[in-house]
Amino acid sequence: ESTSAVRSFTITALPVGETEPGYVMKKDIDNDSYTLQHGLTLNNLWVRSVKSEYDNITFDSDGLMNRGFTVKGNRIYQAGRVEGSSSAATYLRVYNAATGERIHDVQLSADVSVPYYPANDVLTDAAGNLVVTNLTLNIGSTPLMIYQVDENTGDATLRARLTANNVTSKPRIDHCNVLGDVSSGNFKVFAATASGSEIIRWTITNGSVTATEVKQVTGFAPASNTSFGIAPRIYPVSDNIVYVNGGAGYLTRYNFATGAIDGSFSAGELVSNNNQANGAAIFDFAGRNFLLYSYGDFNASLGHQFMLVENETDWQFSGFGKMWLFPAQGLGRINSSTWGAPCMATPGGDKFTKNLYLYVPGNGMAAYELKVLKGDVNADGKVDVLDVTMLISMILDVVPKDTFRADVNDDTSVNVSDVTMLINIILGLVY
Numbered sequence: 001e002s003t004s005a006v007r008s009f010t011i012t013a014l015p016v017g018e019t020e021p022g023y024v025m026k027k028d029i030d031n032d033s034y035t036l037q038h039g040l041t042l043n044n045l046w047v048r049s050v051k052s053e054y055d056n057i058t059f060d061s062d063g064l065m066n067r068g069f070t071v072k073g074n075r076i077y078q079a080g081r082v083e084g085s086s087s088a089a090t091y092l093r094v095y096n097a098a099t100g101e102r103i104h105d106v107q108l109s110a111d112v113s114v115p116y117y118p119a120n121d122v123l124t125d126a127a128g129n130l131v132v133t134n135l136t137l138n139i140g141s142t143p144l145m146i147y148q149v150d151e152n153t154g155d156a157t158l159r160a161r162l163t164a165n166n167v168t169s170k171p172r173i174d175h176c177n178v179l180g181d182v183s184s185g186n187f188k189v190f191a192a193t194a195s196g197s198e199i200i201r202w203t204i205t206n207g208s209v210t211a212t213e214v215k216q217v218t219g220f221a222p223a224s225n226t227s228f229g230i231a232p233r234i235y236p237v238s239d240n241i242v243y244v245n246g247g248a249g250y251l252t253r254y255n256f257a258t259g260a261i262d263g264s265f266s267a268g269e270l271v272s273n274n275n276q277a278n279g280a281a282i283f284d285f286a287g288r289n290f291l292l293y294s295y296g297d298f299n300a301s302l303g304h305q306f307m308l309v310e311n312e313t314d315w316q317f318s319g320f321g322k323m324w325l326f327p328a329q330g331l332g333r334i335n336s337s338t339w340g341a342p343c344m345a346t347p348g349g350d351k352f353t354k355n356l357y358l359y360v361p362g363n364g365m366a367a368y369e370l371k372v373l374k375g376d377v378n379a380d381g382k383v384d385v386l387d388v389t390m391l392i393s394m395i396l397d398v399v400p401k402d403t404f405r406a407d408v409n410d411d412t413s414v415n416v417s418d419v420t421m422l423i424n425i426i427l428g429l430v431y
Helices: 387-397 415-424
Strands: 040-049 069-072 076-081 092-094 101-109 122-123 128-131 144-151 156-162 176-181 184-191 197-206 208-216 233-236 241-245 251-254 263-264 280-285 288-294 306-313 321-326 345-349 351-359 363-370
Touching: 040 184, 040 321, 069 345, 069 351, 076 122, 092 128, 122 176, 144 176, 144 184, 156 184, 156 208, 156 321, 176 233, 184 233, 241 280, 280 351, 288 351, 387 415
Parallel strands: 069 122, 280 345
Antiparallel strands: 040 363, 069 076, 076 092, 092 101, 122 128, 128 144, 144 156, 176 184, 184 197, 197 208, 233 241, 241 251, 251 263, 280 288, 288 306, 306 321, 345 351, 351 363
16 A cells, blocks of 8 residues: 555544543443452443443444554553555544543554554553554564554654564464563563464564564463464563463463463363453452453353452462452453453552453453452451451551551551541541
């Protein structure tokens, strides 16, 4: 396509202050079913779904043009291209994270329209920069391009051009992820090969690629699998530890140095036979460890759902237990053919809240709050005089101190000022 064709795309911005035409904000029909678990609550903020229960979102081409999804601050960003061709015009579709309302589209600069399937994904790096990447069918000949983009203007800055000539399983890369800050010029990029069995790690130093390493993994979960499956997504938590969730298996942790599985689920309540979906979020909150991941797919009776599990002590998969499966009604049963189901966990308005965002191309998206009730020191789901007693006992070291819950005023220390704050909360003087 010509450059002029690429630039012919028109931004479909909504006037400032106006509601998205036809959009009705709806909540999870069974929102009340998420009962208190371990002193935590789950509350739905909104749902957008093609299902008849909601019917408040539409997708072109079953979502294939809008596979990427990330959250920055109070905005949700979907990566998009105007058609299913290489060098198509590209954009970011922007939503209000608090309400789900679409705000506008931002046209990306023509640089992003690279030779094969541009703007296939969007992600945030450690510094909160928005990063847009393409899909490549052959990482040896068609590079993976890492662009940092300005969410307001659409201007793009190329941060890395990545190839790998020593991939022996499958050369296709749908999704990648960044460890570090792309604007610094010093970061790493990870990818898992689609329907393949290798993980690639690129090291960028002072803006240049200084290492390209390909690691053959030594196993899968379930063990009967022979590849990651379609369009795997990868989540690095350190230089050597990465989580992979592909279209044919369970969320699995690998050690890049050895290629060995570092942890995975076995068959049971926490995994589903309907696992043709690929997305996950790995995060800590309230002194505990959490995994959020795609559970049901388009074949499941309710369609796509997500599972949240918790481990109170470490990151061992055997220690995780079920919290909730949601949305209770599912997001939809559309097969987008690349089985995308990304999700994210971001900071809430205070230390007692974590925001969870779900997205399934062609089906819908949703937002939830994971909350610790402020002042609920004894984790019984209520704030009353029993919490005062527990707080005083923690201050006096009569019982083990839960610093997260006991630091009611969030000043990083636990003392009598927290007792004062707690009493004021009980009396309704502060919230």
